[in-house]
Amino acid sequence: MIRLEKxxxxxxxxxVLTPILAVIxxxxxxxxxxxLIGTSPVEAIRTIFWDPLFxxxxxxxxxxxxxxxxxxxxxxAIGLSIGFRAGIWNxxxxxxxxxxxxxxxxxxxxxxxxxxxxxxxLMVVAGALGGWAWAMIPALLKVKFGTNEILVSLMxxxxxxxLLASVSSGLLRNPEGMGFPGSxxxxxxxxxxxxxxxxxxxxxxxxxxxxxxxxxxxxLLTRHIQGYNxxxxxxxxxxxxxxxVSPARTILFCLGLAGALAGMAGLFEVTGxxxxxxxxxxxxxGFTAIIVAFLGRLHPVGILLAGLxxxxxxxxxxxxxxxxxxxxxxxxxxxGMLLFFLLGVDVLTNYRVRFGAAEVA
Amino acid sequence: MIRRTLLATAAAGLTLAxxxxxxxxxxxxxxxxxxxPIGDGGWTYQHHQGALAxxxxxxxxxxxxxxESVPEGADAERVITQMALSGCxxxxxxxxxxxxxxxxxxxxxxxxxxxxxxxYKREHPNVSTYNARFYEGRxxxxxxxxxxxxxxxxGYIASFPIPEVIMGINSYFHHAxxxxxxxxxxxxxxxxxxxxxKEADAARAMLDQGVDVITAHTDSTAPLAEIAKEGGKAxxxxxxxxxxxxxxxxxxxxxxxxxxxxxxxxxxxxxRVGQLMDGTYGQIDSWAGMPEGEVVIGPMNxxxxxxxxxxxxxxxxxxxxxxxxxxTGPINKQDGSAWLAEGETADDGTLLGMNFYIEGITGxxxx
Numbered sequence: 184m185i186r187l188e189k190x191x192x193x194x195x196x197x198x199v200l201t202p203i204l205a206v207i208x209x210x211x212x213x214x215x216x217x218x219l220i221g222t223s224p225v226e227a228i229r230t231i232f233w234d235p236l237f238x239x240x241x242x243x244x245x246x247x248x249x250x251x252x253x254x255x256x257x258x259x260a261i262g263l264s265i266g267f268r269a270g271i272w273n274x275x276x277x278x279x280x281x282x283x284x285x286x287x288x289x290x291x292x293x294x295x296x297x298x299x300x301x302x303x304x305l306m307v308v309a310g311a312l313g314g315w316a317w318a319m320i321p322a323l324l325k326v327k328f329g330t331n332e333i334l335v336s337l338m339x340x341x342x343x344x345x346l347l348a349s350v351s352s353g354l355l356r357n358p359e360g361m362g363f364p365g366s367x368x369x370x371x372x373x374x375x376x377x378x379x380x381x382x383x384x385x386x387x388x389x390x391x392x393x394x395x396x397x398x399x400x401x402x403l404l405t406r407h408i409q410g411y412n413x414x415x416x417x418x419x420x421x422x423x424x425x426x427x428v429s430p431a432r433t434i435l436f437c438l439g440l441a442g443a444l445a446g447m448a449g450l451f452e453v454t455g456x457x458x459x460x461x462x463x464x465x466x467x468x469g470f471t472a473i474i475v476a477f478l479g480r481l482h483p484v485g486i487l488l489a490g491l492x493x494x495x496x497x498x499x500x501x502x503x504x505x506x507x508x509x510x511x512x513x514x515x516x517x518x519g520m521l522l523f524f525l526l527g528v529d530v531l532t533n534y535r536v537r538f539g540a541a542e543v544a
Numbered sequence: 545m546i547r548r549t550l551l552a553t554a555a556a557g558l559t560l561a562x563x564x565x566x567x568x569x570x571x572x573x574x575x576x577x578x579x580x581p582i583g584d585g586g587w588t589y590q591h592h593q594g595a596l597a598x599x600x601x602x603x604x605x606x607x608x609x610x611x612e613s614v615p616e617g618a619d620a621e622r623v624i625t626q627m628a629l630s631g632c633x634x635x636x637x638x639x640x641x642x643x644x645x646x647x648x649x650x651x652x653x654x655x656x657x658x659x660x661x662x663x664y665k666r667e668h669p670n671v672s673t674y675n676a677r678f679y680e681g682r683x684x685x686x687x688x689x690x691x692x693x694x695x696x697x698x699g700y701i702a703s704f705p706i707p708e709v710i711m712g713i714n715s716y717f718h719h720a721x722x723x724x725x726x727x728x729x730x731x732x733x734x735x736x737x738x739x740x741x742k743e744a745d746a747a748r749a750m751l752d753q754g755v756d757v758i759t760a761h762t763d764s765t766a767p768l769a770e771i772a773k774e775g776g777k778a779x780x781x782x783x784x785x786x787x788x789x790x791x792x793x794x795x796x797x798x799x800x801x802x803x804x805x806x807x808x809x810x811x812x813x814x815x816r817v818g819q820l821m822d823g824t825y826g827q828i829d830s831w832a833g834m835p836e837g838e839v840v841i842g843p844m845n846x847x848x849x850x851x852x853x854x855x856x857x858x859x860x861x862x863x864x865x866x867x868x869x870x871x872t873g874p875i876n877k878q879d880g881s882a883w884l885a886e887g888e889t890a891d892d893g894t895l896l897g898m899n900f901y902i903e904g905i906t907g908x909x910x911x
Contacts, residue, residue, distance in 0.1 A: 241629055293853055310669050348735045352910070361664055362707045364897050368644050456618035458644055462704065462735075466615040501623055504611045505630055511581060511612035 187216060187534040197532040198480070204531075205524035212524075213517045222507050230506055231499030231517070241502060247385025249494045251456055254390035255280075255448040257490035259472035261396045262441030264481040265403070268312075269416040271437045275321065275336025276445040277469025279314040279345035283446020284453040285350055286313025288366060288460045291375045292355060295367065302374040307388075307450055314446015315439050317343065322438035326431045332438065351462045365461035369453055377455035389451025396444060400483040413437065445469060478525055496521060574598055575632035576610040577623060579639035580738055586763030586784040587737070587807070588612070591638045591661075592714050594809030601814045605821065616641025621648055636713055636813065637661065647671055657844050662708065663897070665686045667692060669827055670769050674812055677833030678708070679715040679895070680863050681805030682759070683870035684856050685781045686716035688803055689757040690723030691852040692779055699750035701767055702761040703737050705909050707898040709761050713901045715870050716759060721904055723855075729905050730755050740766035747771060750902040759783070765790065771800040780848060781805060786842040803856070804842030811837045831892065834864045871895065876903035 210232075214224030237246040245358050266273045273279075287310030292303055317461050321335035350356075352364035359367075369375040380386045404410040415423040424430065448468065457464055475493055479485030500514035576595045581589045592610065599608050605693040607750045609632065620642050627635050628649060634657040635792055643663035648721070650668045658671045677782035689698045698720055699817045702709050730753060732746040739762070747758055747767040760767045763783065768790040771780040776797060782804025790801035812830065819825040833840045841860055844853050862868035873884030873903045878901040884890060901909060 240631075241626060244625060244629055251618075251622070285828065345735070348704075361897055363664075364704055364706060365641075371644075452618050456621065458648075461616065461641055463616040463641055466617045466619060497619075498622070501626060503612060505575075505609055505623075505626060508609065 184539060186537045186538050187530065187540075190533055190535055193532050196542065200476075201528045201532055202525060204528050205521065208524040209517070209521040213520055216513065216520075217509065220509065220513060222509050223253065227327040227507060227509065229501055230503045231496060231514075234502050234506075235495055235498045238502075243383070245498050245502070247379075248263040248498055249491060250385035250390045251387070252494035252497055253490040253522050254387070254393045255452055255468050256472050256475045256493055257388065257487055258393040258396055258451075259441075259445045259469060260476040260479065260486045260490060261400045262385070263472055264476040264479070264483070264486060265400060266437035266441050267417075267476060267481055268404070269433050269437050270420065271434055272333045273321070273336050273438055273441045274333050275318070275338075275340050275469070276441060276472055277341075277465055277467065278336070278340035279442040279445035280318045280449040280452075280469045281340075281343040281347050281465045282317040282449070283310040283314035283442075284354070284457075284464060285347060285460060286310055286316075286446070288369060288449035288453050289350075289355060291369060291372075291454075292367060294374075295372065298374050298376070303377065303388075303454065306375060306454065307447060310315060310446045310450025314449065315443040317446070318438040318442025319435070322435050325438075326434055331433075336438075337339060340469070342447055345364030347460070347464060348462050350462075351460055357459075364462050368458045369460075370455055370458040375454050377451055387451065387455050387519065389448060389455060390402070392447060392451065394487075396449040397483045397487050404483070409436070445472075474522060478522070493518075493523075499536030507528070571605060571607050571608045572602075572634070572817060572821050573609065573630075573632045574813070575627045575630075575635045576608070577620070577627070577635065577637045577639075577642060578610060579614060579616060579641070580763070581612050582610070584738065584763060585765055585787065588638070588763075589785050590807045591636070591809055594813040595636075597810035598813045598817050600819065602821070606817060612618050614642075614645075621645035624658075625652070626647040628656045632656060634659065634817060647653060648713055657825065665827075666827065666829065672828045672830070674816075674828075674830040674832075675708075675805055676809075676838040677831060678805060678807070678839060679711045679870055680833045681839045681841060682712045682715040683719045683863070684717030684859050685759055685805060687723045687859060688781075688844070688852060688856050689716065690720030690757065691855075692802065693720075693724065693727060693757045694777075694846065695756045696724065696726045697728050697730060697753065697755045699732065699747075699755040699758040701743060701746045701750075701758065701762055702731050702733050703761045704735060705733065707896055710898045710901070710909060711895055712761055713905070714898065717905055718902055719870065720857075720873060731905070731907060733808060733910055736760055736762060738763045740764040743767050744770045747780075768800050774800070776847075781883045782842055788842070789844070791845050798845045798847035801845065802847050803844045804841050806840040808838050808840045821899045834860065835866055837906050843856075877901070878903055878905055 210228050213226055217227040218224045234241060236242055263273055263276055287306040290309035291306040294302055320339060321332040324335055325328040325332045355366040357365055357367045377388050412428045416428055453460055475486060475489045479489035496518050503509050504511055578588040578591060582588055595608050595610060597605055611623055614620055616639055624645055636659045638661045640662045643660055643665050646658050646660045647665050647667040650671045654670055660673050662675045662786040663673050690703040700713050700716055713731060720727045721794045730750055732750060734742050734746050736742050743762045743764050744766040750758055758767055758771060758780045760783045765787050768780045768787060771778045779802045780800050782801050784807050786804045786806050787801050790799045822876040869889040871890035874886045875884045877883045
């Protein structure tokens with residue numbers, strides 16, 4: 184008989200060890216899967232985890248790309264994690280990300296073709312406000328009418344996607360685009376482009392903002408009274424109420440912050456790597472960020488590492504497809520395994536495995 | 545000292561990264577970026593068939609590589625760059641949304657050839673564009689639709705209001721109307737290229753309105769599956785791919801797919817890779833159709849009466865021979881103003897920027 188016995192305290196050692204164990208398990212089972220489809224397991228695992236960092240031909244390009252890919256994931260996940268800590272489940276970051284991009288791009292394009300150093304900062308503010316406003320819808324509905332923020336924020340993603348399709352083929356469509364959907368290219372307009380701050384490092388404004396967000400979130404959660412209130416609300420809602428923490432204010436703060444960060448992430452993407460508002464602009468970052476937030480154990484530093492790990496599997500997965508010809512679906516399966524094992528072995532943090540029959544109490 | 549070495553290493557790395565493939569190759573590497581999975585049974589599947597045809601045509605002299613389901617956004621540029629770094633000599637980017645990323649990467653790799661499907665930007669000498677004259681196929685299925693409809697209502701599941709789609713709607717309706725003056729067209733905008741659930745909903749909504757022949761400008765087989773539920777009272781067409789699975793029902797009766805418009809990219813891919821190998825390659829903007837074998841009408845099934853089959857075949861032959869242009873006047877615009885006079889044919893520029901319906905179509909193009 185194998186039994187699970189709840190630990191009195193989560194194990195510190197296992198908190199650190201479980202992610203490593205999960206990666207090893209993924210390598211083993213992923214390797215078996217690649218073996219079954221006729222690819223050398225060792226080569227596949229090396230291509231995914233090693234080549235993006237150290238391959239002589241690719242690494243100079245893909246190392247900076249890790250930051251580019253991880254930046255928006257980290258920025259969104261940081262915002263989400265603070266809400267999750269307070270038990271506020273914002274599932275609609277994808278929508279806030281899209282609306283942020285639309286508002287920011289719209290603010291900039293309204294001034295096209297003016298040239299000014301103030302345009303990009305204005306767009307960042309507009310993007311943050313757009314994401315914030317979109318998140319205020321579920322927040323206010325929850326505060327005023329007690330609606331479920333999971334449903335409302337999720338449903339608003341679909342609204343945002345339809346708005347995106349509409350503005351791409353209408354309001355924000357490039358007048359010189361031959362009637363095709365899609366805005367002007369914002370990364371090619373010098374006033375709006377979000378370029379790398381240092382060439383060939385991948386560090387654009389969005390990545391920098393993500394790093395700053397990690398530090399500020401850490402300070403907020405460990406040093407600031409608002410962070411304490413948030414943690415208290417999540418862990419002991421009644422105690423929080425008795426100590427005078429307003430649930431309504433916490434909801435507005437957490438959703439608003441997550442929305443603003445997601446909106447900014449959208450703006451940095453649309454002015455940088457994506458370049459334009461188009462129908463397919465929202466490529467699921469808002470949802471992936473939920474995974475990143477939990478993968479990082481809702482801890483700012485954990486999220487930073489989790490974001491980089493996710494980025495690595497994406498870029499490594501692309502290289503594996505390209506170099507080894509493995510199907511795209513196998514890469515998704517591989518990523519799925521990683522998440523499954525990460526969450527699965529997490530049980531070891533909170534429980535002890537006991538062998539033998541249950542003792543009679 | 546150390547610092548200088550580091551800088552030198554970085555510089556060497558950069559040359560490696562952006563100095564293009566320095567290695568002389570006997571084997572030409574052709575790479576393909578796909579927007580969907582190769583098993584989508586439609587758009588991407590057909591492009592992949594073209595890639596396989598390249599391998600088949602040149603054997604050991606070529607190597608092919610591809611990447612599926614690449615989102616048209618921030619990820620595309622990275623994927624294309626990685627392909628260029630991996631030593632691809634020619635890279636086909638097979639969806640409209642890859643237009644700017646393709647041109648951006650092309651600027652960094654002047655020695656690699658880039659081919660972008662369905663776009664119009666050729667900002668660098670190493671970028672070519674290619675598309676197919678799908679409206680020729682729409683003309684043929686439009687004729688069949690006009691003949692087959694019992695309710696005089698035919699449908700078009702449209703993806704996005706872009707010239708490509710509007711061209712298709714106009715061509716389909718024009719030829720349905722020539723075949724059957726009483727025909728009415730219902731257009732439903734799905735705002736997607738590939739979403740089986742939405743496509744099925746669109747088909748269902750039309751069938752409920754009494755539409756009995758539907759063509760789709762979206763890529764999945766879902767509309768055909770929905771039409772099949774009508775049990776022989778409604779018909780549809782394969783789109784992008786033959787979708788032959790719907791040709792015959794399990795009981796042997798003719799299935800809902802009565803014909804299809806097949807995108808046949810093989811001739812173009814084989815030709816371009818061949819040109820690259822023999823040194824005759826140059827930058828082009830290709831828009832080929834039935835004459836070049838890039839647009840093909842799949843086998844017509846037995847639900848279509850023989851005389852209609854013969855008429856459709858005659859139209860295919862005429863277009864293939866270059867004797868008939870699907871947009872030949874007289875055709876008026878939706879508001880009644882003249883567009884093409886008797887015998888006049890549409891020029892490519894007008895078609896590529898088409899933003900109006902022709903006379904007889906009700907409703908507005910969404911904006």
